Amino acid sequence: xxxxxxxxxxxxxxxxxxxxxxxxxxxVPKPDxxxxxxxxxxxxxxxxxxxxMTMLKHQRDETMLKGVRTKQYSLKECVSCxxxxxxxxxxxxxxxxKHFCRSCHDYVAVKIDCxxxxxxxxxxIVAVDGGGKE
Amino acid sequence: MTARKRNPGNTTGFDAARxxxxxxxxxxxxxxxxxxxxxxxxxxxxxxxxxxLDAAASSDVxxxxxxxxxxxxxxxxxxxxxxSKENGLQGHxxxxxxxxxxxxxxxxxxxxxxxxxxxxxxxxxxDPPCVDVCPTGASxxxxxxxxxxxxxxxxxxxxxxxxxxxKARSFIHEALEDQKSHAPRGKGTVESCTMCxxxxxxxRQPACVEACNDSGGGAMLFGDLNDPDSxxxxxxxxxxxxxxxxxxxLDPGIRYQNL
Numbered sequence: 002x003x004x005x006x007x008x009x010x011x012x013x014x015x016x017x018x019x020x021x022x023x024x025x026x027x028x029v030p031k032p033d034x035x036x037x038x039x040x041x042x043x044x045x046x047x048x049x050x051x052x053x054m055t056m057l058k059h060q061r062d063e064t065m066l067k068g069v070r071t072k073q074y075s076l077k078e079c080v081s082c083x084x085x086x087x088x089x090x091x092x093x094x095x096x097x098x099k100h101f102c103r104s105c106h107d108y109v110a111v112k113i114d115c116x117x118x119x120x121x122x123x124x125x126i127v128a129v130d131g132g133g134k135e
Numbered sequence: 136m137t138a139r140k141r142n143p144g145n146t147t148g149f150d151a152a153r154x155x156x157x158x159x160x161x162x163x164x165x166x167x168x169x170x171x172x173x174x175x176x177x178x179x180x181x182x183x184x185x186x187x188l189d190a191a192a193s194s195d196v197x198x199x200x201x202x203x204x205x206x207x208x209x210x211x212x213x214x215x216x217x218x219s220k221e222n223g224l225q226g227h228x229x230x231x232x233x234x235x236x237x238x239x240x241x242x243x244x245x246x247x248x249x250x251x252x253x254x255x256x257x258x259x260x261x262d263p264p265c266v267d268v269c270p271t272g273a274s275x276x277x278x279x280x281x282x283x284x285x286x287x288x289x290x291x292x293x294x295x296x297x298x299x300x301x302k303a304r305s306f307i308h309e310a311l312e313d314q315k316s317h318a319p320r321g322k323g324t325v326e327s328c329t330m331c332x333x334x335x336x337x338x339r340q341p342a343c344v345e346a347c348n349d350s351g352g353g354a355m356l357f358g359d360l361n362d363p364d365s366x367x368x369x370x371x372x373x374x375x376x377x378x379x380x381x382x383x384x385l386d387p388g389i390r391y392q393n394l
Binding site: 065071077120 | 186188189190191192275277278279283285286287310311312313314315316317319320321322324332336
């Protein structure tokens with residue numbers, strides 16, 4: 002009897018730990034981060050994840066205060082490369098949870114205020130070429 | 136200045152690189168710009184000179200405007216419309232608080248009955264009082280004389296609005312959406328005419344000047360006041376022009392003719 006009870010207990014424990022392991026493996030659902038255009042980002046993904054804010058801040062001061070307008074690290078280029086198309090085939094604004102920046106920032110609960118001022122989606126190419134003229 | 140002297144005139148003095156750059160620029164701009172503007176770009180390269188993307192604005196340049204009030208029609212509002220369109224300024228039907236980067240001012244002399252009309256915007260002072268009073272350093276003057284607000288550091292206190300003798304600045308009261316990517320604007324910050332700094336950095340003229348010339352007004356001239364060869368420098372050297380409230384000693388970069 003004792004022996005049978007031990008077997009049952011062992012089985013229960015084994016089953017329980019198996020269930021725990023599967024839950025741990027799937028974990029909390031990961032954010033669905035849309036891919037940008039092109040082959041790769043301006044830096045490694047690991048580096049970008051940790052440092053994109055520093056790069057943006059550096060570039061913002063260069064552009065704002067000195068008028069340096071290199072494109073590689075500009076917010077405008079990020080927004081344009083990482084634009085996510087909505088159901089109407091136009092890029093979504095930051096008001097959509099599918100927006101590239103939001104998809105991750107919502108997940109990590111970091112609130113950004115960039116898009117209170119900055120455009121969160123690229124402008125049609127006409128406006129860039131024509132300089133406001135159509 | 137020295138760099139400019141290496142490329143003096145606009146015909147024989149060009150080196151090959153500059154010539155090819157200009158023709159490339161004209162070819163690129165030819166599709167979208169009006170013929171008059173293209174011609175202007177070729178004959179007056181100093182009026183619109185693109186810096187390299189990685190080059191910082193330099194104090195060798197001082198951007199300015201010359202406005203001829205004789206050629207400014209009181210019925211014309213092209214500069215204001217062009218500014219709003221270029222920078223994505225939308226009104227809320229509340230003239231007292233709606234953002235206004237440029238406005239038309241009507242002058243009337245009751246003694247003689249003389250009426251004058253002129254555009255008024257940030258005068259891009261050499262000694263801007265808005266910069267003096269800003270507690271955070273958000274209001275600043277760029278090396279090339281353009282006075283701007285760094286909205287990243289602006290706390291919306293509006294001291295600069297009080298200090299500006301030209302009433303050039305506006306405060307944004309409402310949350311905004313879908314701003315232009317070249318003109319970020321947001322609630323709780325102060326803003327004013329940027330002299331279309333994004334266009335200047337791109338070698339183009341401010342939207343108001345372009346609209347004024349395109350509409351046949353020709354009242355506004357934009358250029359480098361530090362370059363003795365630029366049209367604006369030659370015009371201010373030849374004809375009398377004045378700064379508004381010159382008595383304040385702020386040395387505005389916007390000058391007016393025939394007031």
